[in-house]
Amino acid sequence: MSQKTIKIIAWVLTGILALLFTMSAFMKLSQNEIALAQAASFGMDPNTFLVIGIIEIASLILFIFPRTGILGSLLLIAYMGGAIVTHLLHQEPIGMAVAVQILLWITAILRFPELKQRLFSSGN
Numbered sequence: 405m406s407q408k409t410i411k412i413i414a415w416v417l418t419g420i421l422a423l424l425f426t427m428s429a430f431m432k433l434s435q436n437e438i439a440l441a442q443a444a445s446f447g448m449d450p451n452t453f454l455v456i457g458i459i460e461i462a463s464l465i466l467f468i469f470p471r472t473g474i475l476g477s478l479l480l481i482a483y484m485g486g487a488i489v490t491h492l493l494h495q496e497p498i499g500m501a502v503a504v505q506i507l508l509w510i511t512a513i514l515r516f517p518e519l520k521q522r523l524f525s526s527g528n
Contacts, residue, residue: 414514418468421511424504425464425480432457446494459483474519477512484508 431439432453443453463483467476484505491498513520 410514414511417507417511418515421480421504421507422464422468425460425467429457429461429464432460446490470515474512474516477508477516477519481505481508481512 430436432443435450435454439453440450443450448456460483463476463479465476466472467480469476484501488498488501488505490496491501513523
């Protein structure tokens, strides 16, 4: 597969993830009834959910821009790890969160070859 193809795939995946995280953050920031009901089921008050939405959108912005993309990737990966744990603690399905987590890792590896090199190289 050519570098150009890999780059296109990486940016398409970035766009998909950006849409997912934007919708998720918007639900939290707009204090949508459905989102607030879910937050309440997890034991979170609306203010905490609002802060989580701000963190989510800030991490997403860092993820989108190439210069800060690795930091944004790591923040979103950590965010999704927290989401997975929260869902596990409340006996909620984790399939979608795990799928997004995997998609984040794949996208980060495709967008940032240096990340792949650091994570998977067996050298010193």
